[in-house]
Amino acid sequence: MPARMSEPIRRDPTNTVRIGVTRRPLSDLYYDLMRRRWRWLIGFLAAAYLVINLAFAAAFRLDPTGFSGAERLDFAQAFYFSVQTFATIGYGAVAPKSLYANMLVTFEALFGIMYTALATGLVFAKFSRPSARVTFSRLMTVNLRNGRPTLQFRLANDRGNDLVEASIRVTMLKSEVTAEGHRLRRLHELKLDRTSSPLFSMSWLVLHEIDEQSPLWGEDEASLAADEVMFIVTLTGIDGTFAQTVHARHLYEFHDIRWNHRFVDIISPHSPGRFQMDVGRIHDVVRTD
Numbered sequence: 001m002p003a004r005m006s007e008p009i010r011r012d013p014t015n016t017v018r019i020g021v022t023r024r025p026l027s028d029l030y031y032d033l034m035r036r037r038w039r040w041l042i043g044f045l046a047a048a049y050l051v052i053n054l055a056f057a058a059a060f061r062l063d064p065t066g067f068s069g070a071e072r073l074d075f076a077q078a079f080y081f082s083v084q085t086f087a088t089i090g091y092g093a094v095a096p097k098s099l100y101a102n103m104l105v106t107f108e109a110l111f112g113i114m115y116t117a118l119a120t121g122l123v124f125a126k127f128s129r130p131s132a133r134v135t136f137s138r139l140m141t142v143n144l145r146n147g148r149p150t151l152q153f154r155l156a157n158d159r160g161n162d163l164v165e166a167s168i169r170v171t172m173l174k175s176e177v178t179a180e181g182h183r184l185r186r187l188h189e190l191k192l193d194r195t196s197s198p199l200f201s202m203s204w205l206v207l208h209e210i211d212e213q214s215p216l217w218g219e220d221e222a223s224l225a226a227d228e229v230m231f232i233v234t235l236t237g238i239d240g241t242f243a244q245t246v247h248a249r250h251l252y253e254f255h256d257i258r259w260n261h262r263f264v265d266i267i268s269p270h271s272p273g274r275f276q277m278d279v280g281r282i283h284d285v286v287r288t289d
Helices: 029-035 038-060 075-086 099-128 221-227
Strands: 134-136 140-145 148-157 163-177 183-189 196-200 203-209 230-239 245-253 257-259 261-263 267-271 274-277 285-287
Touching: 029 038, 029 099, 038 075, 038 099, 075 099, 134 245, 140 261, 148 261, 163 203, 221 257
Parallel strands: 140 257
Antiparallel strands: 134 148, 140 148, 148 203, 163 183, 163 196, 163 230, 230 245, 261 285, 267 274
């Protein structure tokens, strides 16, 4: 049985290990929660809610006889009383009677209002933030188009809404050696056949002709692999529903290029006046030779 090939290593600038940067967890907390998945936000809010109520329950236990409705407040009663106070429910089974208990209840009620406002703001900000739901093809291809070698990839608008004045840029990251012998990585923008679309609602085949002015001129599969070339794709547009700017990005590695291949068609007639797009085949390619 042949050995299973390992998955190629993929690089992402956002995963760079940063050394010498002063960490500010509290000041960056909002940014971190907004960029992470929903489970991180819900988990953080739930963990904070639990820790806060446990802390207030421990504080209430410092005066176990300062409450009416319970001869001596145990930890479970203190925790549930904290939950009721924090959420401003107030069932009335247990009530503060000492000065310490009343002051602590006053502080927790204020803290609970602030926490609710912050949690509501975080959830609403994340829920209402518009985003582009775009699928990029996993592969790029190089084949002849009008007799010239052309780099191609495609993307599809999964949501099917109007993405107005969409624009796309493709930047190639490759190595260069200066006259002094210094080796450095430089970004080269690729000239595209079409860089904008007034209404991107279905699919988009992005084309770059490899001519004498192209950074890919004279390159082949072996040279791109030796230099570990990367392509950075950025898409921006205005969401027609929210009238706000949205964006998407994708990174292609040198091993994502298929030479002498082309993409299969994914758009076909459906019914009179309608088309169908098979997004599930957006990654499919076939050989051209």
